[in-house]
Amino acid sequence: MTDSSVTPRPVTENRFIRAAVEGVVRTPLLIVLIVLVIGVQIATDSFFGWQNIRGILQDSAVIAIVAIPVAMLLIAGYIDLSVGSSLALGGVVASLVMDKGAGQPAVAIVLAILAGAVVGLVNAVIITVLGLNSFITTLGTLTAVRGVAQLISPTPRNNFGDQFGLLGVGTVAGVPLSVWIAALLLIAAGIFLSLTPTGRHVYAVGVNRQAAYLSGVPVRRLPFALFVLSGAMSGFAGTIVAARLNSAPAGQLGAGFELIVLTAVLLGGVALTGGEGTIFGVVVGVLFYGALNNSLVLLGVTTFWQAVASGLALVAAIGLSALTHVLRVRLATARAQRLVALAA
Numbered sequence: 350m351t352d353s354s355v356t357p358r359p360v361t362e363n364r365f366i367r368a369a370v371e372g373v374v375r376t377p378l379l380i381v382l383i384v385l386v387i388g389v390q391i392a393t394d395s396f397f398g399w400q401n402i403r404g405i406l407q408d409s410a411v412i413a414i415v416a417i418p419v420a421m422l423l424i425a426g427y428i429d430l431s432v433g434s435s436l437a438l439g440g441v442v443a444s445l446v447m448d449k450g451a452g453q454p455a456v457a458i459v460l461a462i463l464a465g466a467v468v469g470l471v472n473a474v475i476i477t478v479l480g481l482n483s484f485i486t487t488l489g490t491l492t493a494v495r496g497v498a499q500l501i502s503p504t505p506r507n508n509f510g511d512q513f514g515l516l517g518v519g520t521v522a523g524v525p526l527s528v529w530i531a532a533l534l535l536i537a538a539g540i541f542l543s544l545t546p547t548g549r550h551v552y553a554v555g556v557n558r559q560a561a562y563l564s565g566v567p568v569r570r571l572p573f574a575l576f577v578l579s580g581a582m583s584g585f586a587g588t589i590v591a592a593r594l595n596s597a598p599a600g601q602l603g604a605g606f607e608l609i610v611l612t613a614v615l616l617g618g619v620a621l622t623g624g625e626g627t628i629f630g631v632v633v634g635v636l637f638y639g640a641l642n643n644s645l646v647l648l649g650v651t652t653f654w655q656a657v658a659s660g661l662a663l664v665a666a667i668g669l670s671a672l673t674h675v676l677r678v679r680l681a682t683a684r685a686q687r688l689v690a691l692a693a
Contacts, residue, residue, distance in 0.1 A: 378616055378633050395647060401643065403525060405640060408639050408642070409528075410589070412610055412635050413631070414534060414582055414585065415582055415610050416613055419432060420626055420628070422575050423614060424551050424555045424620075424624065425551050425575060428483050428611075428621075429483070430488050430607045431490040431583075433495075433603040434603065435465045437604075439462065440587035440591035441597050443460070443587065443588040444509065447506075447509035447510060447513045448509070449509075449510075451510075457513060458588050462584045463584070465587070470576075470577050472490055473573040477572050477576070478569070506597055507596040517591070517593025518592070547571070550566045550571055552624055556623065583603075590602060613634040617631040618634070621667065641658065
């Protein structure tokens, strides 16, 4: 029996405070990002200059394009560490087509995407069909694909022509073309994850693979497709980087890029344990990473300390991912307890 003298608090009590707390828990990095950019602007008086903002957006666009499938894979409980090498392969393939401006940009882009998709296909078969661990598998393909890119193009090619260069440095309404592309892809990914049954299946696989399988979710086909998508998007990103640099050095292109993407995605609230994350959080994580690196440059921090900061950001991202998961669980538990108290 329950004590009838105990009056539960109304559901509406402190609802705004609870909503604010839950908002901070979901995207705590947004507050840090705002504080960061304001602080750097006060210290340098140059952060909000359009040239600086455009540079941040341009750098962030490439990260965002690859971060989309990487985030989806993490939500589904998998990881892809080969994206940096797939980016290099895509850039190298595009450079072979566009060497000295002799090729067609559309052909170069399509072949680069296909090259990346082949890498994703290999990962997908090994992981989802043969059942090997995604971390170990993609760590291996990271090295192998980088070697393939260097074999294909031991000497960097350059001078790809003005038409191809538009992909990397062209603008529409004053905004870099790559930023528009990334924005459209992010919107499409957000709609996919939030509003489609297949998008919800991605979360289901990450939360409980066995339960998802018993519910009829294609627990193999879905991650299979995501790995192919991850490779394809990485190959496409390689064309953007190559077009921007007007060169494609196979050994340096995309080196360490997988850690940059992983850091941004984890900072954005995507859980390493799977089942959690949003595209909005990914956007915040990508922008934070771009703003952090830019801020270090504006503040005159040496490249060595920038590398230290990037490493610490990855550690912080993993810690933030774990903390956010704990806070979400506690909020859900508290909400359930309130509902039980009201129903008693």
